[in-house]
Amino acid sequence: MDLVALADFNLVARHGGFGKAARASNRPKATLSRRVTELEAALELRLFERGARNLKLTEEGRALHERTAALLIEIDETASAIVSGAEKPRGRLRVSAPLLLSQTAMGKIAAGFALKYPDVKLEVTTEDRAVDMIEEGYDLVIRVNPDPDESLVGRAFLHDRLVVVASPDLPRLAGENAAPGVVRGSGDRQTWSVTTPKGPAKIKIEPVLVLSSLIMVRDAVRAGVGAARLPISLVTHDLNDGSLTHWGDIEGSDIALWALYPSRRLLSARVSAFLDFLKQAFPNGTPDELASYIGR
Known part of the structure; x- marks a missing residue:
């Protein structure tokens, strides 16, 4: 197999087209097209579906790309390492x-x-x-x-691991009473199963804020809006200085x-x-x- 043609095929596959590959490599588009055509002829396989405006790998082309792209990179890196005299990351x-x-x-x-x-x-x-x-x-x-x-x-x-935290000023409610919550995702009423020093417990939550980022959730909890489930690494400093309190560890949240x-x-x-x-x-x-x- 012609390794140069194989490298050109992977270049085109990686960039999703002859034009993009030509611009990225500063090589003629016609040369890349010819190399890929020669490789297809040698393998007796069609590697790309050529549409009017787009180029798509065939099933055989995808398999060839997945199995050879990493190998070619390794060959190139090995050659570079030999030339430089050391296995230096570059x-x-x-x-x-x-x-x-x-x-x-x-x-x-x-x-x-x-x-x-x-x-x-x-x-x-x-x-x-x-x-x-x-x-x-x-x-x-x-x-x-x-x-x-x-x-x-x-x-x-x-x-x-996930823990439930809240402002010290937020009362923890028991029974059927739901505490206000800051959640990521669903805004429906929720029940969180936690482990506390006194044993397993259930915390009912009525979402008052639904946010898309855990950083936003943490900042809202710091402001005292409600309780939330957060990674303990994100609130360790707040728990240590008393600005947040720990209501329990979420069960099975490793x-x-x-x-x-x-x-x-x-x-x-x-x-x-x-x-x-x-x-x-x-x-x-x-x-x-x-x-x-x-x-x-």
Whole structure:
């Protein structure tokens, strides 16, 4: 197989078209088209569905792209490492991270990594959805309690849990009485099952605010509007100084943040460096470490 043609095919697949690939690589569109046509002829397969205005991978093209894109990157990085005489992290590193981690800690993580590895161009995007790493060109994704995925491997590097907190001035109601609540998502009346030092308990909540961000929820709770379920790392400082009170731990709310990457034998130097940097930032992966890292 012609590796140059294969590399050009992956370039076009990654950018979603000959024109975009030509502009990104500063190469003639006609050359890329010819290379891909030659590869299709050699394989006796159609790799792209060519429409009037768009280009779409066939099932065979998608399979070839998924299985060869990472390998070509590894070949290129290995060659670069040999030339430079050291396995020094370099090149672009694309990371997808969830919203809350991005808002609270990722800026500091990214800055520290950039200072330590100036030859790596780190790009971090915020996504709570499950991105397609291959299709969207990510090297690593950070996810909360991810579903099992045979195509990905990784490690949990942080742990957290949900707690119910409120202003000290907000009375905790018992029985059928519902406390005002600040919630993310549904605005319906809710019952939260918690664990307290005295044992299991139920907290009835009547939502008075429905917000889309946990940072917004925390700020509203600080203002005394109502009780809320929040990661303990996000409110540790408020609990320690008494500005918020702890009503209980949400049952079964253990949270694990995973760093995931495509399953393959070799990791790129830049992905390995980023994983090591996360481990150094959070050596034990506890909520207290994250709270300290975030600060006030």
